[in-house]
Amino acid sequence: SCAAPVRGGGGVCKEGERGPSPAQPSPGDGAEQGTSEPQRPRWEPRDWRQQLEHIREMRRKRDAPVDEMGVEKCYDSSAPPQVMRYQVLLSLMLSSQTKDQVTSAAMLRLRQHGLTVDRILQMDDVTLGQIIYPVGFWRNKVKYIKQTTAILKQKYGGDIPRTVEELVQLPGVGPKMAHLAMNIAWDSVSGIAVDTHVHRITNRLKWVKKETRYPEETRAALEDWLPRDLWREINWLLVGFGQQTCLPVNPRCNECLNQDICPAAKRR
Numbered sequence: 001s002c003a004a005p006v007r008g009g010g011g012v013c014k015e016g017e018r019g020p021s022p023a024q025p026s027p028g029d030g031a032e033q034g035t036s037e038p039q040r041p042r043w044e045p046r047d048w049r050q051q052l053e054h055i056r057e058m059r060r061k062r063d064a065p066v067d068e069m070g071v072e073k074c075y076d077s078s079a080p081p082q083v084m085r086y087q088v089l090l091s092l093m094l095s096s097q098t099k100d101q102v103t104s105a106a107m108l109r110l111r112q113h114g115l116t117v118d119r120i121l122q123m124d125d126v127t128l129g130q131i132i133y134p135v136g137f138w139r140n141k142v143k144y145i146k147q148t149t150a151i152l153k154q155k156y157g158g159d160i161p162r163t164v165e166e167l168v169q170l171p172g173v174g175p176k177m178a179h180l181a182m183n184i185a186w187d188s189v190s191g192i193a194v195d196t197h198v199h200r201i202t203n204r205l206k207w208v209k210k211e212t213r214y215p216e217e218t219r220a221a222l223e224d225w226l227p228r229d230l231w232r233e234i235n236w237l238l239v240g241f242g243q244q245t246c247l248p249v250n251p252r253c254n255e256c257l258n259q260d261i262c263p264a265a266k267r268r
Contacts, residue, residue, distance in 0.1 A: 044225045045207045047261045052230075054257035055241050064240030069104035071095060072184055076111055082159045085185040086152065087115050089160045089167075092177040093145060097136035100243075106132045117158040120149045144172025164190050175216055183232060192226070193235040194219040197242030204246065204264035 045051075075087035090110070095103045109131045113119065120128070129142045148170045152158055160181065161167050167178035175191075182190040192198070194215040203211055208221040226234065245252050253265040 065100040069100040074107040088185040147171040
């Protein structure tokens, strides 16, 4: 369900791996007079499995911008694994507040100049800015890319960190980017990557117990109930769905297979 991740990192998470199952009551829990407290069922959203199947069906063609120009398509798959991982991280940094088409074009221009840690460190800020323009907040990203690349060279031998905790310490790298980097670069499912599309759609579908305001709140709420074997797939599915159907403004509810079971559609 997602593009082949960059190999060579020795991924640690197997496909199909699930998170811890709900705690089972031990024999001593509420067992006075031989009666045990019934285990409360774990919360999950109404109709979510049917909604998910409908979204999979709507995404079957894989023809959204994320499919053709997303981060998985931006790195040089013939480069050494360490270089590929660096390119994955840079494409994620560029992608913030930027359409996939613009990120993809900027990455292509960077690769034409030789996209390695050493080449970026040798490049002056003006040249780097000219290459990545017009990505969103390009001036800030020039600064972040230079700072992060220097840290990678000094602290990680030119590679990228292997943990979310270390990745988010890098300038210009947030939690969504870190979880995607773990997935794509290290083939490790560390958490659900929540961007604006995932945040918007899961709130519309009521896949969160109560409305969330920030992507990190949404990530925690989703990871609390969504089976772990779906974590890898969910970002890719919902981003493309959000680009094509469940748009930020004027969603195409009349074209959506979930129109009869979507809480947001019923209000329209």
